[in-house]
């Protein structure tokens with residue numbers, strides 16, 4: 001079997017698609033299907049660390065695994081005192097308390113650093129269970145601080161003006177509506193869940209409303225918002241293919257349009273938004 005170390009190893013770079021066969025060899029069917037539903041960026045992007053865990057589920061804790069009929073001990077392997085829930089790992093376990101306490105006496109509590117502490121607590125939990133590695137609360141804090149420091153540094157770098165495509169996108173360029181002027185092409189996009197099927201579509205019209213291209217296709221996406229963003233991306237690609245320059249994008253998803261003009265995007269949609277921003281400026 002092919003050596004898989006990074007997410008990158010699961011991606012067919014030439015076609016920008018998931019290596020579905022490899023995914024199915026490595027993961028359980030349910031997990032492979034979930035990965036395949038994650039849309040990939042059209043262009044290679046550097047990896048980003050995102051905390052996707054939620055208090056009400058998500059992570060494969062002992063309790064969550066038992067709920068999914070996996071035969072494991074649901075009790076916390078660290079303290080043995082309580083059931084291993086997300087709240088227990090990140091808040092209630094003595095180890096989590098010691099970690100958070102260590103952080104607050106060392107410096108004033110930095111709320112922004114909290115996801116990194118949570119992430120490192122989760123990694124420490126996995127290292128204990130899978131490798132038997134015991135780390136101290138101090139080590140967890142140190143790793144979170146290093147990671148947070150790297151994140152802050154990257155943020156500072158990205159704020160220095162470079163004149164690149166990402167900086168040349170201004171919000172007034174796309175989030176406004178005015179009657180189309182002569183020569184403008186209208187791009188209307190939409191996505192829908194219907195009878196268990198997911199599809200996206202777009203219509204390109206001339207400024208007088210004459211349809212130029214109409215496309216609807218089945219697609220993989222995990223939320224309507226993700227689908228709406230995919231529809232915009234597909235429409236923009238078609239506009240570029242047809243060399244249409246002056247364009248007005250209309251989506252019925254205000255949320256999608258807002259995402260394109262703000263910095264914070266959910267991790268499952270971020271690659272698509274990043275592509276859209278790139279396509280708008282080209």
Ligand SMILES: [Zn+2]
Nearest residue numbers: 076078079093
């Ligand atoms: Zn515990």
